[in-house]
Amino acid sequence: MKKRVINCFLIALAISLSACGGESKSNEEMNTDVGQEMKDEIIELEVETANMDSLKNEIDDASEEVDNILEEL
Numbered sequence: 406m407k408k409r410v411i412n413c414f415l416i417a418l419a420i421s422l423s424a425c426g427g428e429s430k431s432n433e434e435m436n437t438d439v440g441q442e443m444k445d446e447i448i449e450l451e452v453e454t455a456n457m458d459s460l461k462n463e464i465d466d467a468s469e470e471v472d473n474i475l476e477e478l
Contacts, residue, residue: 409450416442 417439 409446413443413446416446 420438420442
């Protein structure tokens with residue numbers, strides 16, 4: 406997760422630096438670009454979180470099944 410946050414920061418920095426390097430984008434255009442990149446990263450993080458929650462639920466279910474089997478033994 407920290408890696409994603411750092412990536413968001415680096416993307417924002419790269420866009421800002423490219424604007425200083427000759428590409429003449431307005432602040433509004435840069436904000437739009439950075440905002441969209443951040444939104445995309447947030448969506449990816451939400452998907453990854455949902456996947457992790459799903460895996461956690463599967464692990465919990467499997468653990469419960471193991472406990473039930475051990476009780477039967």
